[in-house]
Amino acid sequence: MNERLRCIVVDDEEGAHLVLHHYIKDIKKLDLKASFYHPVEAMDYMYDHEVDLIFLDINMPGLNGLEMLRALSNPPLVILTTAYKEYALESYEYRVVDYLVKPFDIRRFMSAIDNVFSRYPSVKPTILDHPVVLATAAASSVVVKVDGDFVRIMCKDIIYIQSWGNYVKIFTTSGSFVSSLTTAEMEQKLDKDLFMRIHKSHIVSLERVSKISGGSAELDSGEKLPIGSTYRRELLLYFQK
Template identity: 55%
Template sequence: MSEPLRCIIVDDEEGAHLVIGHYLQGMRCLTLCGTFYNAIEAMDHIYRNPVDLVFLDINMPGLSGMEMLEAMSNPPLIILTTAYSEYALEGYKYQVVDYLVKPIELPKFVAAVNKVFSRYKPRVVAAPHAPAFPDFLMLKVEGDMLRIMLENISYIQSWGNYIKVHTNDTIYISAATTTEIEQKLDRSRFRRIHKSYIVALDQVQRITGTQVCLKNNTTLPVGNTFRRELLEYFQGNLLK
């Protein structure tokens, strides 16, 4: 294989990063393109960048390794890493390549990598100008990781150090900023209309003056710069 496989490490323990990273240094067949200490950041990277292999810890705060696998419809190849051998059977339910128990020994690490190449199939890559976005947001709400489907979101509002995610039937509050959330959203579906608001484009009913009216009759402010971009978007789609 001419190009090395792109891999990432997802583990909340610094020691695991050091050990796996050290092993990878001697393998030209793999290239380390990211290290993450929680599943949410790792998922965001995977959705935006090509990744062939993930060294994934199971027990992590917030979203566990298993919950991360369950949330992804088409995950990369996975090698699970954990200190608890009792999770092995559950891991294979998700068709993981191998299961490494910490402390990870080099011979077992090499054997797991060999299994990767026996199962690796080049991925079909979409058009380079069209990055893949998930159809949901994973947000921490009241201490739990919650999946919110994008199709249910009307708009997102900045609220101090938090955001309010307004859906069809409820409001979710999460510790994040609108800037952080905006980077996770497809601009063909969501646009910032104000420093404090991001709106779902399919919910926009009317743009008038300095306001945007949604289908549910909610009225939101729109900044001058954002208003011009919003009008250009809708005018451009009318001409298609």
């Protein structure tokens, strides 16, 4: 992996290009290689050039963004940038890291970028130049679909996540939310330094774990969660640091 992530913008709106170019230029670990107004042009470029990340619109004339992803045999990571919320669930069939609904500001953009860097620890910046970026890093969040709406949940408020049939139930300091995501999809959204899969059906906030006893993890609330045998060693290693 290169020291900088090679990215492209694919959007049919001039305004979207201007906004993304403005945000990207302040991130030293992003290298904007090209911009395209049509997916076919972007695909033609990608046949001859390595790309790590695409900023991709969905609704475009001719071939739309999701159709472009279906046509790629091995798409890079993707941040979707769209004015339409209804494609969010379908988009997670691909390597979509985040879903930015237009218009989005620098704080929301940086939250998506932080999700990208979490996939590439070797290029994750140690110092971010923009003061707004620092505020965003301290206020990391995830967006999930709950009862047809998109809800932003602050990661610091998440206690644990439990598999709930074909859904996940997210337990937070302010209540619980049921979302139509798999446990694996939810795990990909979370910072691996702060959250850990401790069972096939449980992900826990590490700072909430106060005690490991036998086959269970006791939380600071007194609640006990099961620890799967395949996850126990990693959890013990974390607490022995």
